[in-house]
Amino acid sequence: MTKDELKKIVAYEAVDKFVKSGQKIGLGTGSTAIWAIRRVAEHLKSGKLKNILAVTTSLETEIEAERLGIPLRSLNSNDINGHVDVAIDGADEVSSCLSLVKGGGAALFMEKLVAYNADKFVVVVDESKLVPSIGTGFPVPVEVVPVARAVVARRLKSMRADFTIRVGTGKCGPVITDNGNIIFDVLFKTPVDGPDMERLINSIPGVYENGFFSLVRPIVLVAKSDGAIEHLSD
Numbered sequence: 198m199t200k201d202e203l204k205k206i207v208a209y210e211a212v213d214k215f216v217k218s219g220q221k222i223g224l225g226t227g228s229t230a231i232w233a234i235r236r237v238a239e240h241l242k243s244g245k246l247k248n249i250l251a252v253t254t255s256l257e258t259e260i261e262a263e264r265l266g267i268p269l270r271s272l273n274s275n276d277i278n279g280h281v282d283v284a285i286d287g288a289d290e291v292s293s294c295l296s297l298v299k300g301g302g303a304a305l306f307m308e309k310l311v312a313y314n315a316d317k318f319v320v321v322v323d324e325s326k327l328v329p330s331i332g333t334g335f336p337v338p339v340e341v342v343p344v345a346r347a348v349v350a351r352r353l354k355s356m357r358a359d360f361t362i363r364v365g366t367g368k369c370g371p372v373i374t375d376n377g378n379i380i381f382d383v384l385f386k387t388p389v390d391g392p393d394m395e396r397l398i399n400s401i402p403g404v405y406e407n408g409f410f411s412l413v414r415p416i417v418l419v420a421k422s423d424g425a426i427e428h429l430s431d
């Protein structure tokens with residue numbers, strides 16, 4: 198199967214197995230999560246799912262969910278009150294102890310807010326995202342308030358981390374996130390402990406959020422190249 202087909206089947210499985218009528222759900226961002234959004238819309242249209250309220254994790258997801266007619270709420274609305282039953286999202290890397298790296302699409306802040314406030318956090322990936330450890334492969338996105346960029350750069354250098362400021366396409370200069378910030382893509386010289394590094398980076402003044410998702414226990418659905426889907430959790 199092609200990578201796109203794998204993304205679609207794993208996202209469909211997440212919706213079919215974990216989303217029930219009447220639930221409040223978090224809709225993730227990216228080329229895998231978008232298939233989950235489409236599946237929710239399909240089930241709402243056919244009547245298989247009813248009374249769903251969704252919170253989106255990026256402008257991209259919001260636009261797609263609006264287009265498909267999925268009822269949306271803000272995380273602060275009375276209906277949602279800062280909590281969802283299930284959130285479904287993709288990931289850039291999944292380690293053997295189910296620590297994640299996310300934020301390849303710069304949506305890490307809202308994704309974490311939703312995932313860390315979900316009863317169930319379901320991650321959908323194809324098997325190419327599975328790695329033994331994190332920190333040295335996919336660069337870890339760190340969202341930084343622009344005025345703090347030199348401060349954060351110094352602190353990362355003192356941690357012997359290498360980084361680049363992410364540059365976009367269709368615009369000169371840095372990628373600007375949905376929150377008006379910039380992204381440092383950070384690589385470490387050796388693998389890191391996800392929970393420790395997640396806390397440490399967020400302790401740097403000027404860091405808005407980082408792309409380690411290690412302080413949450415996800416259910417990870419992995420699409421294998423033959424189309425089989427494996428469920429990982431601890």
Ligand SMILES: O=C[C@H](O)[C@H](O)[C@H](O)COP(=O)(O)O
Nearest residue numbers: 227228229287300301302304
């Ligand atoms: O900011 C973007 C997100 O964290 C995505 O969920 C992540 O980059 C995975 O995206 P994709 O499914 O397109 O590989």
